[in-house]
Amino acid sequence: MSWETAGELAADVTARRRGASEIIEAALGRIERGNPRLNAFTAVTAERARAKAAAVDAALAAGKPVGKLAGVPFAVKNLIDIAGLPTLAGSRINREHPPAAADGTLVARLEAADAVLVGALNMGEYAYDFTGENCHDGPSRNPHDTARMTGGSSGGSGGAVAGGLVPIALGSDTNGSIRVPSSFCGVFGLKPTYGRLSRAGSFPFVSSLDHLGPLARGSGDLALAYDAMQGPDPHDPVCADRPAEPVTALLGRGIAGLRIAKAAGYFRDGASAEALSALDTVAAAVGATREIDIPEAARARAAAYVITTSEGAALHLDRLRERPGDFDPDVRDRLIAGALVPGVAVVQAQKFRRWYRDAVLRLFDEVDAILAPATPCVAPLIGQKVFELYGKEMPLRPNIGIYTQPISLIGLPVVAVPLPTALGLPIAVQIIAAPWREDLALRIAYHLEEMGVARAPLPLGAE
Amino acid sequence: MSDTEDLDAFIATGSRLLGIEIRPEWRDAIRLHLAISLGHARTVAEFPLPEGDPAPVFSA
Numbered sequence: 342m343s344w345e346t347a348g349e350l351a352a353d354v355t356a357r358r359r360g361a362s363e364i365i366e367a368a369l370g371r372i373e374r375g376n377p378r379l380n381a382f383t384a385v386t387a388e389r390a391r392a393k394a395a396a397v398d399a400a401l402a403a404g405k406p407v408g409k410l411a412g413v414p415f416a417v418k419n420l421i422d423i424a425g426l427p428t429l430a431g432s433r434i435n436r437e438h439p440p441a442a443a444d445g446t447l448v449a450r451l452e453a454a455d456a457v458l459v460g461a462l463n464m465g466e467y468a469y470d471f472t473g474e475n476c477h478d479g480p481s482r483n484p485h486d487t488a489r490m491t492g493g494s495s496g497g498s499g500g501a502v503a504g505g506l507v508p509i510a511l512g513s514d515t516n517g518s519i520r521v522p523s524s525f526c527g528v529f530g531l532k533p534t535y536g537r538l539s540r541a542g543s544f545p546f547v548s549s550l551d552h553l554g555p556l557a558r559g560s561g562d563l564a565l566a567y568d569a570m571q572g573p574d575p576h577d578p579v580c581a582d583r584p585a586e587p588v589t590a591l592l593g594r595g596i597a598g599l600r601i602a603k604a605a606g607y608f609r610d611g612a613s614a615e616a617l618s619a620l621d622t623v624a625a626a627v628g629a630t631r632e633i634d635i636p637e638a639a640r641a642r643a644a645a646y647v648i649t650t651s652e653g654a655a656l657h658l659d660r661l662r663e664r665p666g667d668f669d670p671d672v673r674d675r676l677i678a679g680a681l682v683p684g685v686a687v688v689q690a691q692k693f694r695r696w697y698r699d700a701v702l703r704l705f706d707e708v709d710a711i712l713a714p715a716t717p718c719v720a721p722l723i724g725q726k727v728f729e730l731y732g733k734e735m736p737l738r739p740n741i742g743i744y745t746q747p748i749s750l751i752g753l754p755v756v757a758v759p760l761p762t763a764l765g766l767p768i769a770v771q772i773i774a775a776p777w778r779e780d781l782a783l784r785i786a787y788h789l790e791e792m793g794v795a796r797a798p799l800p801l802g803a804e
Numbered sequence: 805m806s807d808t809e810d811l812d813a814f815i816a817t818g819s820r821l822l823g824i825e826i827r828p829e830w831r832d833a834i835r836l837h838l839a840i841s842l843g844h845a846r847t848v849a850e851f852p853l854p855e856g857d858p859a860p861v862f863s864a
Contacts, residue, residue: 686845
């Protein structure tokens with residue numbers, strides 16, 4: 342277990358207080374010891390990591406400049422390409438794919454900043470999952486209680502960061518797959534604006550909703566990784582043609598003058614006492630006395646659900662026809678159902694999406710950020726199929742993302758900030774900003790950390 | 805017909821036309837998820853939308 346930040350590690354390497362090779366050997370040792378318990382990694386790229394770390398050390402020894410993430414170990418959800426490995430996307434079927442010829446864009450950009458890739462991370466099959474469970478690789482396990490879910494689909498990303506195996510991991514978020522594991526595992530997660538970070542060299546799920554982003558144990562590390570990954574990419578047609586807008590230097594500006602509101606209505610209905618307490622704690626800490634209704638949020642969640650199941654099914658239709666028995670059953674059954682959803686429903690959902698986007702963007706004339714729960718509850722038990730929601734028993738898997746889906750539907754940037762709860766399990770709050778204003782959400786997150794309100798709790802029993 | 809029978813008939817016909825072979829033991833879960841999705845589709849359809857083009861590719 343290491344709780345050092347990426348910023349601290351990079352500073353030590355750059356100042357030659359420690360070698361990158363020493364840091365990477367320590368990280369590889371932690372993974373070897375910790376992964377049997379957490380099941381976060383599906384591949385460890387030890388040889389590659391040692392070579393990269395040696396190159397960083399050699400550059401420093403030769404007096405050459407190094408990047409801002411020099412010697413920082415990181416790992417990526419296994420739907421992101423790693424040269425030489427098949428891109429599993431959590432599936433059995435993709436294991437037969439040829440190895441990726443090149444790294445995904447975000448891996449290449451982090452390594453260009455001299456971070457060091459140490460492996461690929463477990464995930465729910467084809468990212469259609471909020472649990473972190475996977476019948477092929479076994480479930481990712483929550484470092485705070487290994488009998489509990491990490492959340493998903495970026496389950497290994499949440500577990501690896503919360504378990505102290507790496508300070509930074511990359512995940513993907515279509516409907517909440519960065520924010521849900523951030524909540525259940527108690528780490529910080531950034532889902533940037535749709536189109537901000539390149540998805541080139543990643544296996545898609547729902548292209549019109551897919552985002553990639555970092556998870557870390559603090560907002561400073563989120564910002565460091567995010568800054569290293571920004572910028573246009575002709576290989577992802579969705580990636581915006583706008584220059585990088587670095588945020589790291591802005592984090593300490595505080596929140597004076599920012600208009601922050603708390604989401605009401607839909608975003609309180611169904612929330613557990615822990616989710617409401619975390620939301621109210623964060624709201625009080627930033628002086629968010631105003632409550633705001635995000636209009637038609639329930640319908641937005643419904644639209645996200647319909648688009649996701651149909652677009653996901655379209656992506657996998659040939660595989661469903663040819664190899665249905667090779668899917669994770671929990672994923673296959675949802676995708677087959679999605680294939681049967683009438684096209685008129687999807688078109689209507691897309692039309693609603695346009696209306697909803699316009700309605701929500703008008704809110705940002707009045708506020709700079711909106712606070713909402715990330716998940717309705719703390720991490721459920723692995724294998725749990727139902728939970729209590731709205732006072733009745735509901736299927737778990739389709740309903741964990743009730744508070745994240747209305748936000749990603751229109752691509753708003755969100756930072757999930759974790760808080761400890763009296764249950765001994767963490768839970769996160771979403772800080773939602775207007776498109777392209779990741780800087781504001783990260784500033785608020787940083788302020789909450791400085792106040793001691795938001796923090797990645799050390800797992801119980803951690804050394 | 806009951807809702808269950810309607811859904812089962814729809815699943816059987818739709819999956820056959822799509823070329824997806826469904827094993828009997830998968831049917832209950834597929835029915836559950838299809839019912840949830842159709843419920844969400846109804847929720848969306850009930851909203852009185854102004855006329856306009858859909859947004860198949862979204863730009864924030």
